[in-house]
Amino acid sequence: MRIVCVENLDKRLLELYQQLQAEHGNLRWWPADTPFEVALGAILTQATAWRNVEKALDNLKAANAFSPEQIHAISQDELEKLVHPSGYFRMKAKKVRAFVDHIIERPMAVMFEQDVPVLRKELLSIYGVGPETADSIILYAAEKPSFVVDTYTYRLISRLGWVEGNFHYERLRALFMDNIPPDTNLFNEYHALIVRHGARVCQKTPDCEACFLQSQCDFFQNSSD
Ligand code: SF4
Structure with a gap:
């Protein structure tokens, strides 16, 4: 897997976060007491x-x-x-x-x-x-900033066209770690939002008609050509 040369990747990652939050709201994640x-x-x-x-x-x-x-x-x-x-x-x-x-x-x-x-x-x-x-x-x-990635993250980010090739945990994590501020709340919420979007919209068979990311998504643009 390699990161595609995306212009202003740092800004686009933060924009994606804001867009996901506007769509899905504040999720505050991980149901555990200790x-x-x-x-x-x-x-x-x-x-x-x-x-x-x-x-x-x-x-x-x-x-x-x-x-x-x-x-x-x-x-x-x-x-x-x-x-x-x-x-x-x-x-x-x-x-x-x-x-x-x-x-x-x-x-x-x-x-x-x-x-x-x-x-x-x-x-x-x-x-x-x-x-x-x-x-x-x-x-x-520990409530320290270490970004969690998974197959939902890979699916969304690769469909947007920001990475290509097979899933590689460390490289995908580095894309976030190297480009957005190391903030625990941001990392927590961002991962939860990606999972929510992947479970409800950008599923294995994506529901692109319901997705607000169409205009910036390589997968959608290529499939609608
Ligand atoms: S437009 Fe489709 S493929 Fe692209 S992010 Fe949205 S649901 Fe996923």
Whole structure:
């Protein structure tokens, strides 16, 4: 994947944010009470819908296995049963266990004192924490500016014509990190707006007739030629 040479990309990214916000409103995202719950959610949501994560989180709460120490104390079989609704339950339980083991040694509050690049490197060193999970933990739990990208982001940005080639997490993230101000609220809201637009309008089969971005979208312009 490469970034296409778009004139004034920094301004256009901020304009896109304002347009998405005008269309979809203020979303304020990530339904969790504590940084640990955010991190659990970020691990459990890999390759599954949020409603399945909620069921797994409810199971953990109901079983009094909702702190690092409580999860650390239960058996792997029990943990697998509790996270079962989130899918890939054996792997997810292993990932949750690895994360919990890490933060028992290095509490999240201590980890979160670090700057974003150092914190990101530490999170990525934990089994089961990939770039999207690490960035979600940094943005929503540590409340520090690390832009989260995903397939919704790729679909929108590639259809607009700002990147070409296959999805590449780090390059797509860099497009935002390098061109918009490092502001936690902006990053939080921007990601939520992209997901909302991707889920409701710029879906796999896009509903271009309902989209306010037609005039600036390469995909639309090319398909209507
Ligand atoms: S015009 Fe169509 S392809 Fe382009 S951003 Fe909108 S929904 Fe997506």
